[in-house]
Amino acid sequence: MTRKITAAIGFATILVVTSAGGVESALAQANVETAPQEMSLQIANDAPGEQCRRLDQLDPTSLIRVTLHRTFHDDFDAHPLSSGLWVPHYAGGAAWPEAQYWGGNGSDAKRKDAWNGEQQIYVDPKYQGRGTVALGLDPFKVRNGVLSIMASRIPVSLKDVLFNNEYVSGILTTQGSFAQKYGYFEIRSKLPVGTGVWPAFWMLADNGGWPPEIDILEGRGKQRGDLVMTTHWRIPSGVVQHCGFDFLLPDAATAFHDYGALWLRDRLVYFIDRRPVADIKVPDDFSDPMYMIVNLAMGAKYFGGVGFVDGESPDVVEFEIDRISAYQIDSY
Template identity: 25%
Template structure:
């Protein structure tokens, strides 16, 4: 009897252990990010700069949370196309990932002064890292919801505009992902754009990248090219990275958030890597 009881006990422990392992594996799988092999545009290139977001707080040697580019209204507010004000507490690092939070919490801002309905997370590598050309990539998961407007983009270090390279710009109201180039001179700005539609960016982790060379820009999703721009409008000046969440304020492109928009929500980034 004791032998049988011991055998039953061992079997129970084995089943419980297997259950725990199975649960852990399922949780690990559900949390898996961008695990695909090295994509074609990375091969043969040297890693120039990166952040794996493995710390507890944002690395201020790499990033700033203050805006410094033409067209902004202040250091924490882009312009009237946005309904959100950037606050440092909306930049969160957890479990080796960056979370840029958008929340429906009205805030009284000082830079510029005013009351703003929504808050966002914003980081940029201005004055920290910038280069001309190369392959720039994030692994990310975008939030779902009407009026949400998170983005991964590049802008010139010299504070000029245009150009601007939008690598992955998500419009939640229309479930549209935009990538493209703004070029020319203000106010005569030329846009070369590519759009894709559907909820896929919000349903899992994907890589979004741009391979920028002399006279050519090619955009990638999960290592596969989605569109290419060529011509004399391709910029050559050094550019830096911006990652931000936020909300759309205008009536077009599906309009701003409404009662259906989930708050708070997060633009999650597992890593950012730049190659030369």
């Protein structure tokens, strides 16, 4: 989901392994709604490959358990900006003036990625757009312990002050408050659908570099139930590569499911409802702690199955999130 990946696609020879496939409905939702303080996950007990592989036919006798303890948790009983865990924009370098996060010409640089063809701008109640007064726009709604990131069409009266975007929406990142090397990172959510709808939960290096990137969850809004899990890395020659799979989960829009990634020293393992569905050998450039990002973009130039918003796109889109958690591996 990184807002730099499309630059790499333009000139690099990319390793892509994508394959649509079903995830059985037997991947039932966990009954508990809260994230446990301690947990264990099963992974394959063999050497991971350089290319990602699907884990559709795992032999139960070949699995080993990894035990973990919780290091981060937000179950969204309160507004996400009240906890100090999240910021509502992309982070900048040390030279980025703090004031420019909140308004004025150029402030949109940290609140969307035009290169990706996105047609929303990420807002929060303090954001001023081109102006000098907070617009009071809040894309984050909390109801009964569920956070909804809301994307809404921008009325004509606000188009100019919001840089002529089509939608306002929201992004939350933990850069500056939480980053971790290794461990398990999980979201429990429903995936919204519709033309131009692009929900995501992903991770970037805390040092500001790209890649590496772990896309734990991306939804293809025009393809109900189609979600993507992808790893991105750079090889020594400088070429950016990525490898991942599509998974079909028919009720992803109507039922909460757990989506996660386990980062070990030797492999990355992707999970749906805490069952391993894909893995890959950890690339060499995965050396820094990573922080989490959750967002609802509208419009995509390069990411298939999303498309640009049009008259058929919903006026309001809701990305429902029950919780986001992180765990560290006990033996680390």
